[in-house]
Structure formats: structure tokens, C-alpha cells
Amino acid sequence: MEPLRIVAIGGGTGLSSVLHGLKRYAKEPREVEITAIATVTDDGGSSGRLRREFDVLPPGDIRNCMVALSEDDALLSRLFQYRFSDGRGLKGHSFGNLFLTALTNLTGDFVGAVKQSSEVLASLGRIYPSTAANVVLEAELENGRIVKGETRIGKSRSPIRQIRIRPKGCKPLPEALAAIQEADLITLGPGSLFTSVIPNVLVKGIPEAIRRSRALKAYFVNLMSQPGETTGFRASDHVAAIHRHAGMPLLDIAVVNTRPISPRQRRKYAAEQARPVINDIDRLAEMELQVMATDLLSEGATVRHDRRATAEVAMELARRGRTARRRVPILARAE
Secondary structure: OOOEEEEEEEOHHHHHHHHHHHHHHOOOOOOEEEEEEEOOOOOOHHHHHHHHHHOOOOOHHHHHHHHHHEOOOOHHHHHHHOEOOOOOOOOOOEHHHHHHHHHHHHHOOHHHHHHHHHHHOOEOOEEEEOOOOOOEEEEEEOOOOEEEOHHHHHHOOOOEEEEEEEOOOOOOOHHHHHHHHHOOEEEEOOOOHHHHHHHHHOOOOHHHHHHHOOOEEEEEOOOEOOOOOOOOOOHHHHHHHHHHHHOOOOOOEEEEEOOOOOHHHHHHHHOOOOOEOOOOHHHHHHOOOEEEEEOOEOOOOOOOEOHHHHHHHHHHHHHHHHHHOOOOOOOOOOO
């Protein structure tokens, strides 16, 4: 059989976590063909500095995707993630970011540089930025303020009314649209709702392509709220925000965690006023979404999606998407 086709859309550590979990299915005998579509709105840290100084797309999220999909988890991956701890002009930069920037300047093509860098790392999948345009994220807050830049938006503590990207009419890559069209499963999240997930559906043509695709469309609901961005958000509020910004309903399935977050983990996040996301399944059903509920929580003090469990869910949904290529009612995951 042809490998299943999964398109994972997002950014930050959430997207790279999904890709890392799926990677084992992309090895021989290959069960899945992976395409990552990553947001390019980062303006902080090493990525922000390189973006301002060299007029390139921010390489950080793309680099994390390449490393997550790298067949070699050893030296090369560690090299691309190596971050300089000192050195004038070098402190804070990661080697992978510098490598991508240098290759972009040599070739004049960021997308081509990503492809060639992925080959160096033997990445088990394709990686595309959501747009090749140099876009800036802009948020309108509930208090009426307009905040520009992903970093400043992430630090804001006022609820977000709306998020936008500038320039408004930026377009996606044809290769990304083709992957969406051919997918068996399209995933969004987990990850920062307004700065990692939603920016992708603000790119002109991407929500329309997702809507037209016969793939199943699944959203991996975040485990914890983010102060300011999603304070008080339930699972349905996340979905509603995605649909509102996309301008149309996109999702078929909400994937939610069933394992309770421990009191110790809650205390760790309480100081930041982060709370577990409430999975209001009845409201999701009213929104005509099916729910897949299973244990997705990783071990440890930090609240994160377990890579292996997330990948297993994605593979199960992709198989169903391959079989049906239509909306499939999924009430719970078979154990």
C-alpha cells in the first residue's frame, strides 16, 4: 500500500513534538509520508535577530521541524540545535539558524535552503513555511490596543480579540497546497493558539485548501491555557477561534486528553496563572465535531503531549481518512 499522507500544521514545540512522534512510522518500511507546514511569524531570540539583520524568514521553527524529522538523532541533530552560550554576535544563536541563513543568502531561496538542509539531516519528511512572504503578526486586544510582533503578543496579558498578519494578501507555497489536497489527515496543534496555530490559516488560500481537501481534519487540543492568549479557554473556544480566523469551519475532530493533570503539575503552572483546558465535549458535539478522547499526557513535571501517544492517534486517524476520505464519526479511541 502507498504510505499514508499526513500534513501537520502549526509551529513551536507543539509541531516538532508531533513530527518527532510520527518519524518512526516514516522509516522503512515506510508507513507514512509526512509534510510539515510551519508558521513564519517568530520575531524573538535568534530567529528575530537573523530576520532583522539579514532579511530572511525566521528559521527557528523550521529548524526544529528538520531536527524532529531527522533520521540521525545523534551528532548532526545535536549540531543543528547547538546554541552558542557566549561570543560577540554569536551568543544566543543556534548553529542550525546560522546554517539556514547562510544557505539562504548563498542560494537566494529560503525554501530551497530548507530542502537542502533537510537532505543534510536526512529528514524523513517535507517541510514548508506557510508562506514565503516576510509577514508580521498583529493582535487586537480586548482592551482595544494593537500589538505588533509575536514576542510582544505572547507577553501581553490582555485577552486577544483578533489576530492578523501583515501584509494581508500573502500567499502559500503551491507545494504546501498540493500536500493538503492529497492528505489523508491534516492536523492542527498542539501549540500556542494565536501565535503558532492560527497564523497558518491566515495565509490566503490555506483555509480554502483545507476545507476542499477530503482528508480528515483534526485539532489536538492544548493541555494547558496560556496566560493572556487563552486564559479561561475551553476546548471549544480553541476550535471556535480557529474557525473564526479561518473564516469558515475547518475541523472534523477534536483530540482531547483524558489523563488528569497532577496536583504537582498544577502547582508548577499556578504561578503563571495557567490552568488545565476544560474539555467541554458536549459543546464540541454541538459544533458538529467528533471527539477522540485518550491519554495524551507525557510523564514528567512539564505538561506536554506524549510524542508516541500523539503519533499513534494521528496514524489511526490517517488510516480512517485513507479508508473513507470523508467525514467519519469518531466517538472514542479503540483501546
